[in-house]
Amino acid sequence: MPRKPKRPCSFPGCPKLTEGRFCEEHEKQENRRYEKYDRDPAVRRRYGRAWKRIRDSYAAKHPFCEECRKKGLLRPVEDVHHKLPLAEGGTHDEDNLVSLCQSCHARIHAERGDRWHNH
Numbered sequence: 001m002p003r004k005p006k007r008p009c010s011f012p013g014c015p016k017l018t019e020g021r022f023c024e025e026h027e028k029q030e031n032r033r034y035e036k037y038d039r040d041p042a043v044r045r046r047y048g049r050a051w052k053r054i055r056d057s058y059a060a061k062h063p064f065c066e067e068c069r070k071k072g073l074l075r076p077v078e079d080v081h082h083k084l085p086l087a088e089g090g091t092h093d094e095d096n097l098v099s100l101c102q103s104c105h106a107r108i109h110a111e112r113g114d115r116w117h118n119h
Helices: 024-038 041-046 049-061 066-070 102-112
Strands: 079-082 097-100
Touching (some): 049 079
Antiparallel strands (some): 079 097
């Protein structure tokens, strides 16, 4: 299947072409801005060093996207996702985690309306 053509970075004045929304440099900057200003501080407290160790351990045991694997595709894991979010009573237990590629992770959050507020 052909790939989409690259598009200009969404950062004002950046001439670089990218496959995502921002070029690599500005994606990091946008993620830092989101973490600092848009993400709820209570959420930030739930994800510390312990979560990083749990996430890395789970990703090592499940190196491929579990959603894509159901469709017969092998895509490397990019995110470890909580099936039941911590804010809704979920835990870091392995039975509440799933390995996902970036597109599956974004799709799940878009369907829930988590980061991109659907008003």
